Amino acid sequence: MAMTARPDSSFLSTLPGRYYYDPAIYELEQERIFSQMWICAGRADTIAEPGAYQVVTIGRESVIIVRGRDGELRAFFNVCRHRGARLCTEATGHLKGSIQCRYHAWTYGLDGRLIGATNVLAHEEFDRTAYGLLPVALEIWEGFIWLNLTDNPPPIADQLHPVIIERFGSYTPFARYGVGNLKRGKTITYQLRANWKLVLENFMECYHCAPMHPELCDLLPGFRSGKSYANGDAARLADGAEAFTVTGKASRPPLPGLLAEDLRRYYGEVLLPNMLLNLFDDHVVVHTVWPEGPESSRVTCDWLFDPEVMSRPDFDPLDAVEIFDLVNRQDWEVCELTQLSMASKAYRSGGVYVPAERHIRAFADFICERLA
Ligand code: FES
Ligand SMILES: [Fe+2]
Known part of the structure; x- marks a missing residue:
C-alpha cells in the first residue's frame, strides 16, 4: 500500500519527480536560486x-x-x-x-x-x-x-555564517580548521547523470550509509545507524581508526589550529546552494556542485591539506583521496539510479523521507519557496 506523508507525520513527502527532470523547473532554479544567491x-x-x-x-x-x-x-x-x-x-x-x-x-x-x-x-x-x-x-x-x-548582493556572511553558526554553535570551532589557509592536494571532477538536488539530498542523509558505504561506516561507525549529525554534534572515528584514510592509519598530524576536542571528529555540512563541506582533523574535503542541466551535474571535489605538511618530501594525499573518492563514486551511483526513475509515473507524486531523512524536507521547502 502506498504511504501518504502528512506534514504532522514522521514521514514527509519528497518533491515530486518532475522537480528532478523538468526543464522549466530547472530554468526557474537557475533564475531564482543560482542567479540570486552567492x-x-x-x-x-x-x-x-x-x-x-x-x-x-x-x-x-x-x-x-x-x-x-x-x-x-x-x-x-x-x-x-x-x-x-x-x-x-x-x-x-x-x-x-x-x-x-x-x-x-x-x-x-x-x-x-x-x-x-x-x-x-x-x-x-x-x-x-x-x-x-x-x-x-x-x-x-x-x-x-x-x-x-x-x-x-548582500554581504556573503549573511548567507554563509548563520549556517556555520547553527552547525558549530559559533563560528569559532569552524575557524579552527583554518580552511582558508589550506592548499589543494588533489582535485577530481565527476560528471553525473543526476539532478543537482539529488546530490545535495544524498549528502544530507546517512540513511544510505550502511547499505552503500561499508568502508565509510567502518571508519565512522555512527553512520551505520543512519544518524545525520547536526547542531554541534560530530561523527566520531571508530576506536581502532587513527584517521579518515583508506588504511585507517594517520599519515599526517592534525590541522594546526585544532583543539583536543576537535580530534577524531567528522563534520559534514551543506552550504547552499552548491558547496558540501567535510571536515576531518587532518584534512578537509569540499565538493562544489554545478548543475549542468535538468538531469546532469558536475561535481568538483577538492582535498585540502596544511601547506606545511604538503611541503614535506613524504607528503602523499592518496590515503585520504582514495577513501573519499570511493565514497563519492558510491554516492554518484545511487544518485544516478534515482535519476533514472524521476520521470516514471510511479514517482509522479514523489516518495517519502523516513524519520532519519526528515530534515531534508527543509531543503525541499527551500526549493519550493524559491520557485513559488
Ligand atoms: S569587438 Fe565587436 S563584438 Fe566584440
Ligand atoms: Fe553517501
Whole structure:
C-alpha cells in the first residue's frame, strides 16, 4: 500500500519527480536560486598566476574569473560590450595581459577596463570608461571564490555564517580548521547523470550509509545507524581508526589550529546552494556542485591539506583521496539510479523521507519557496 506523508507525520513527502527532470523547473532554479544567491566557484588557488582565468556558467550567464596583474581575482560577464560576442571560449586558460574580442578586436585589461577599440578609442564622442567589462560580484571566503550575479548582493556572511553558526554553535570551532589557509592536494571532477538536488539530498542523509558505504561506516561507525549529525554534534572515528584514510592509519598530524576536542571528529555540512563541506582533523574535503542541466551535474571535489605538511618530501594525499573518492563514486551511483526513475509515473507524486531523512524536507521547502 502506498504511504501518504502528512506534514504532522514522521514521514514527509519528497518533491515530486518532475522537480528532478523538468526543464522549466530547472530554468526557474537557475533564475531564482543560482542567479540570486552567492555561488561557490571553487578554490581561489586554481587561478594562481596573473592572467590565469576560468569560465563558469551560472544560469544563462557565462562569467570570466581572472587574476589581474595586481594579483586580485575579478569576475566579469563574458560579454563584449561592443556587439556582445562571447570573449573567452575555453573553460580555463591564460591571458597575456588582456582580453581581446575576436569579432572587432576590442581589448580589455585584466581589470576589465576597455584599453583598445580600433578607430573609435580616440573619437571625441566615445567614452571608453562606459564600455569596460561588466563586473560580477566576487568574494573570497575561506579560500573559495564565491560569485553573485545580482547588482547589489548582500554581504556573503549573511548567507554563509548563520549556517556555520547553527552547525558549530559559533563560528569559532569552524575557524579552527583554518580552511582558508589550506592548499589543494588533489582535485577530481565527476560528471553525473543526476539532478543537482539529488546530490545535495544524498549528502544530507546517512540513511544510505550502511547499505552503500561499508568502508565509510567502518571508519565512522555512527553512520551505520543512519544518524545525520547536526547542531554541534560530530561523527566520531571508530576506536581502532587513527584517521579518515583508506588504511585507517594517520599519515599526517592534525590541522594546526585544532583543539583536543576537535580530534577524531567528522563534520559534514551543506552550504547552499552548491558547496558540501567535510571536515576531518587532518584534512578537509569540499565538493562544489554545478548543475549542468535538468538531469546532469558536475561535481568538483577538492582535498585540502596544511601547506606545511604538503611541503614535506613524504607528503602523499592518496590515503585520504582514495577513501573519499570511493565514497563519492558510491554516492554518484545511487544518485544516478534515482535519476533514472524521476520521470516514471510511479514517482509522479514523489516518495517519502523516513524519520532519519526528515530534515531534508527543509531543503525541499527551500526549493519550493524559491520557485513559488
Ligand atoms: S563584438 Fe566584440 S569587438 Fe565587436
Ligand atoms: Fe553517501
